[in-house]
Amino acid sequence: MTKSSFIRNKYLFLIAIFFSSVILGLLVWGKISLPYQNPWSVVGPLTEIKYNPVNNILRFLILVFLPSFVLLGIYVFFGEKFKNSFLTTQQKKRETRLPRLSLAGKKYLAALILFTTVIAFNIPNFHEWKSFDSFHEGESLGPAISYLNGQTPYKDFVFLHGVYQDPLRSVLAFELFGKSIGSVRTLDSLVKLLTFILLAYFLHKVYRGNYLFSFLSIVILLMLYLPISSKPLVLILQRDITTFIFLTTIVFLVEYFKKKEEDRKKLFLITLVFSFIPISAFGYSVDRGYYLSAAYLILWSILYFFVRSKSRLRLVFLLSTAAGLLGAFLTLGLMLRWEFREFFNYTFIVMPKYKELMDGLVFPINKPRFLVISLLVAANTFWLTYKLVQVHITSDKKIGKTLRNFFEKHLIEFCLLILSIFFLRSALGRAEEEHLAYSVFPTIMLSLYIFLNSFFSKIVLPSFQKVLPVLLTLVVTGVFLGGVYRIHKNNLITENFPLKIKDEQFVPENYKATINFLKENLNEGEEFFTMTNEASWYYFLDKPSPTRFSVVWFAMPSFYQKEIVEDLSSKNVKFILYTNSYQTTSIDGFSNEMRLPIIVDYLKENYTTYKSIDGNEIWIKRSYLDEKVKP
Secondary structure, three states, rough: OOHHHHHHHHHHHHHHHHHHHHHHHHHHHHHOOOOOOOOOOOOOHHOOOOOOOOHHHHHHHHHHHHHHHHHHHHHHHHHHHHHOOOOOOOOOOOOOOOOHHHHHHHHHHHHHHHHHHHHHHHHOOOOOOOOOOOOOOOOHHHHHHHHHHHHHOOOOEEEOOOOHHHHHHHHHHHHHHHHHHHHHHHHHHHHHHHHHHHHHHHHHOOOOOOHHHHHHHHHHHHHHOOEEEEEEOOOOOOOHHHHHHHHHHHHHHHHHHHHHOHHHHHHHHHHHHHHHHHHHHHHHOHHHHHHHHHHHHHHHHHHHHHHHHHHHHHHHHHHHHHHHHHHHHHHHHOOOOOOOHHHHHHHHHHHHHHHHHHHHOOOOOOHHHHHHHHHHHHHHHHHHHHHHHHHHHOOOOOHHHHHHHHHHHHHHHHHHHHHHHHHHHHHHHHHHHHHHHHHHHHHHHHHHHHHHHHHHHHHOOOOOOOOHHHHHHHHHHHHHHHHHHHHHHHHHHHHHHHOOOHHHHHOOOOHHHHHHHHHHHOOOOOOOEOOOOOOOHHHEEEHOOOOOOOOHHHHOOHHHHHHHHHHHHHEEEEEEEOOOOOHHHHHOOOOOHOOOOOHHHEEEEEEEEEEEOOOEEEEEEEHHHHHHOOO
């Protein structure tokens, strides 16, 4: 067998295994169905069809891992037969001189950061661009009023995403720039820029200074940011600043162990940051905290494997781990005002039991972008499994030696793989395009990393080594100049940093008269509650929610509805904004009457329709009917 036919047959064999396994996974997809339960009487899209949200996870995992399991099965049962023909590489690795600016590394990094910063200026803030998003921006503005009034997170007011993501980013923005919507948007823009700078630095590190791969990755990510149909294919959010810090520490640790360094201070510092980020990420965003902490437990075990035989390094590694974890818990405690019990109860026990019954959707594997992402994760997993088999063969089939050699070569890819699977947990819950878009960047980055290092550098680059840098330079220059022009033409400096824009310019016109009415007719000691899921109303009125739930949608379980009824009964809640024309009044097409019957029944018994102002329907407590209310 000639070398070319050997290579062709090997890859045809692997491709056949992959696609036959994928087809089998797709055939059994719809047949996987777990029993349905809804003990808390939650109402949502999945409860209407009596669909267990865990089905999405199980179906996805089977599709993703089936090709790898088949490959491993073939290796285990037919390993000797295929060992010398398909599962090893008999060709010598071609030495490819990768173009890099090793002598001008700082200049290259500065250029990469500048290019990425210009791109970041052109990317809209998530739900904070031009018109005001009363629901999403309200998720921060409303809880911030509760926090500023001395209330304790989770104990006195509940939110979904994280103590920084929801109340504290507005609180911090008010402290830094003054109390305004523009202040919050300004702070988010600063974090967005820093997040993209960290992305650029991570690419610089992970590609070891290869300017071609780094710029190419940024350009491809930018292309995926462009709206395809209605939504972009990729979104990188401010909360991912924690992800890029975490990934960068992994790169530093890999470099440290590859160089076999003995610098204990350096190891202590890197491991401290590595251990600090995952737990503290819960304070920024609960979902990122979940995913980074799960990845951390796996990766820490692997990294400890590398230091356990070196007593001096092992002690430093363990001490820095303890210091990082302690610092993270102290930071999280400070943000939570030391209310760990309610945080733990809601975040880890209660919320996971009802969130996807509340807002989950069936994962649409038949839609192209959902199918493509699933196949990319499966392909990345398959590729790493294939590499594991190769390492096992060359390691004399010894498990310990195999794992050490595999992780020495592929820890970065393994890290990106587990993060890609964990991050997609969000899209498996709320299976729609926007949630998919901000869950896929680890998958895209891993696919790019594999493609550029294993295929592009060996097949494409040797033939076009002189042309590609020139072409990329032209593309990068064009994108850069176009980005600078858009910043000037569309006034994106002000759009990103709207400190001088007053709240009156953000507040929707059809809300202004209602806000004025409520301010004039709510006396001291009288409170207001909204059923429209727009926590921004509490910011407009500068009054905290009289219940723990500024977004009433989150109170779907019956016991939370009863809690709200108790609060409304015991507090002097004069007005209820019962409904308006905003889309979140009936999320996913379900009205409050359907979702929150206990609360609605109480309101109908104790409140009555009072007036409608620009489509905002206000109810008043019956005991106030005899009082004079200002028009």
